[in-house]
Amino acid sequence: MNVPEMDWGPLWLTLQLAGVTVVVLLVVGTPLAWWLAFTRSRLRTLVEAIVALPIVLPPTVLGFYLLIALGPHGLIGGPWKDLTGSALSFTFTGLVIASAFYSLPFVVQPLHGAFEAVGKKPLEAAWSLGASKLDAFFTVASPMAVRGYLSAVVLGFAHTLGEFGVVLMVGGNIPGVTKVLSIAIYDHVEVLEYTQAHFLSAVLLIFSFLILTIVYTVNRRLPVHVS
Amino acid sequence: MRKNRCFRKPVLLAKIHGFLCLLFLTMCPATSVAEEVRVAVAANFLATLNEIVTTFEQDTGHVVTVSSGSSGRLYAQIKNGAPFDVFFSADVMRPRLMEEEGLAVQGSRFTYAVGRLTLWSPGPTMIEGNGKAMLLSDEVEHVAIANPKTAPYGAAAKEVLQALGLWEPIQDRLVRGENIGQTFHFVFSKNAQLGFVALSQVLGHKVNGAGRRWDVPAHLHAPLRQQAVLLHNGQDNEVAYAFLDYVKGATSLNVIERFGYGLE
Numbered sequence: 483m484n485v486p487e488m489d490w491g492p493l494w495l496t497l498q499l500a501g502v503t504v505v506v507l508l509v510v511g512t513p514l515a516w517w518l519a520f521t522r523s524r525l526r527t528l529v530e531a532i533v534a535l536p537i538v539l540p541p542t543v544l545g546f547y548l549l550i551a552l553g554p555h556g557l558i559g560g561p562w563k564d565l566t567g568s569a570l571s572f573t574f575t576g577l578v579i580a581s582a583f584y585s586l587p588f589v590v591q592p593l594h595g596a597f598e599a600v601g602k603k604p605l606e607a608a609w610s611l612g613a614s615k616l617d618a619f620f621t622v623a624s625p626m627a628v629r630g631y632l633s634a635v636v637l638g639f640a641h642t643l644g645e646f647g648v649v650l651m652v653g654g655n656i657p658g659v660t661k662v663l664s665i666a667i668y669d670h671v672e673v674l675e676y677t678q679a680h681f682l683s684a685v686l687l688i689f690s691f692l693i694l695t696i697v698y699t700v701n702r703r704l705p706v707h708v709s
Numbered sequence: 710m711r712k713n714r715c716f717r718k719p720v721l722l723a724k725i726h727g728f729l730c731l732l733f734l735t736m737c738p739a740t741s742v743a744e745e746v747r748v749a750v751a752a753n754f755l756a757t758l759n760e761i762v763t764t765f766e767q768d769t770g771h772v773v774t775v776s777s778g779s780s781g782r783l784y785a786q787i788k789n790g791a792p793f794d795v796f797f798s799a800d801v802m803r804p805r806l807m808e809e810e811g812l813a814v815q816g817s818r819f820t821y822a823v824g825r826l827t828l829w830s831p832g833p834t835m836i837e838g839n840g841k842a843m844l845l846s847d848e849v850e851h852v853a854i855a856n857p858k859t860a861p862y863g864a865a866a867k868e869v870l871q872a873l874g875l876w877e878p879i880q881d882r883l884v885r886g887e888n889i890g891q892t893f894h895f896v897f898s899k900n901a902q903l904g905f906v907a908l909s910q911v912l913g914h915k916v917n918g919a920g921r922r923w924d925v926p927a928h929l930h931a932p933l934r935q936q937a938v939l940l941h942n943g944q945d946n947e948v949a950y951a952f953l954d955y956v957k958g959a960t961s962l963n964v965i966e967r968f969g970y971g972l973e
Contacts, residue, residue, distance in 0.1 A: 553900040554850075568850055571900040572884045654884030654895065655856060668887075672781045672859045674788070 541647025596630020781859030794943025824933030
């Protein structure tokens, strides 16, 4: 197959977006999943429902709300503009925020499951041996929840790669800033550049298939430490 | 009691069955009975066409279903079998291509409107000056245009920016809408402070000409002659012919002019 004249910008941008989004989601998602796994608060079901919303909502709903919220007069965009001088719509940072909402359940849910599986007992043992709470989390709970982390990272990453509707609505199709792979493919299809569309689609298809295969393989072989 | 239950169960089932049948029937679209024409329209003409459709439906009792998008997307969809009878493009090129490719009926092509491009700012911060000064104003963070590759209004906006010598310098301010409808929405929602949109959108009932605008002089871009064409799908559809005739009639032409379009 001849490699057509390709613009690889959208691919790198997409990988960057997915990478940054996953890091953000791990930082935000870990305490959230932890809280969900062990809280006895009545708010738990509410928070669980909110976390799961992006799974069922059409991306257009998310995209619409986000465009309003990220804009110069929006709930997030307004204060951001006062701080930095520019709003968040049509920016890479804006896309990261949008993607974080969009992929939130795909990171939080595996972590939540993993923390629940680990349970509190190993931690209590660590505490009784004098470890601080944070110390116990990093040296005992996290390594035991490694499968959960693997799923979270991969699903969050892959789901962000596949993002389309939200980006279409808040991105503004700016090359190098918000023109991600799925948008580039859409553009190619619209102007009947099927060769390029085929090529980029195949890249995305193979890439997604590969990472999922790797995850399932690794997941099977990983020892589970839970006693 | 037991016997009774056995007897009643089928009745209940029959009732449920009847209800479901009824439900199914009411959900079936009525269009299989009424005469229908399916129209694909470039986003800039959507509001105008809707007004024409309303009076056409009242006058004739026929049903018009309208789908809108960028001319490029609609063209690609029709080329791949989308079931439309009539196509209102925002340019001449695509209808002509369709005639050549046998997707449209030879000789059915006609110019229904000549589009006007305007640089629009809805406020609240009014961008002062005209043309170049507006585009270069410090108040402006984003300028919305339609995607020049897929939307004729985007291609025209690009020509204008090139004519003003601003295409390169202004690149990092540009955001691209998938079609002129999304472009308008970007500006309307104030995410972009300025946008090259269709005059018809600013004059439409959502905005009624509010805000500040610079109507782009026609010589700065190739004329936006917008053509419609009868598609292969619609060549045996009487309603499609009736609708196209209606669009050429005085009532429709009045509407088209009122939305700021020129006529040929």
